[in-house]
Amino acid sequence: MKVVLVNGSPHEKGCTYTALKEVADTLEKEGIGTEFVWVGNKPLSGCIACKTCVEKKKCVFDDRVNEFLTIAAGYDGFIFGTPVHWAAASGAITSFMDRAFYADHCGGRKSFYLKPAAAVMSARRAGTTATYDQMNKYFGLLQMPIISSQYWNMVHGAKPEDVKEDLEGLQTMRTLARNMAFFLKCKDAGLKNGVSLPEQEAGIYTNFIR
Secondary structure: OEEEEEEOOOOOOOHHHHHHHHHHHHHHHOOOEEEEEEOOOOOOOOOOOOOHHHHHOOOOOOOHHHHHHHHHOOOOEEEEEEEEEOOEEOHHHHHHHHHHHHHHHHOOOOOOOOOOEEEEEEEOOOOHHHHHHHHHHHHHHOOOOEOOOOOOOEEEOOOHHHHOOOHHHHHHHHHHHHHHHHHHHHHHHHHHOOOOOOOOOOOOOOOOOO
16 A cells, blocks of 8 residues: 655755655554655646536646546555645645546546545644645545545644644644554555445536526
């Protein structure tokens, strides 16, 4: 079993990475493999609602999002990390997730279906709970079980050295990792012992004027 940790910070080895690394190290101790994906710090377009992904099964912009989509199905769990910018997730991770989740869903890939997910937030001081709510909405729409911890999944600090002094925050990361590992092991055991995935109905699409 393997979990991918997506770093949505413009700093590859900054505060967000420090939190994700604590999660990854604990997952590895629990026997779960890990890999990191860095969204990067180059311009990343948001979704333009062209719906090309419905036909092509990938985003019209052939960049880091499509690179991620080619490997997403191979992971058993997902953790997305972001710094807090203006009480919200970074623009990069928002554009990345908007396009990745939309293209996967509309393209019928089902790379995320019933796979556990969690969001990790890093902030100097505040805005983390609003960001937590924002990030979890992606998981809820794609039927991804949301993994929680002993507290909301956040760390505090203006630089990595500060985060390492946030002892409660780091403990929250370790608890998150253990909860993720437990869920993955339970799911694996259930599937191996005859527990089937839920029956799926054909989708019904409506709007509010008809």
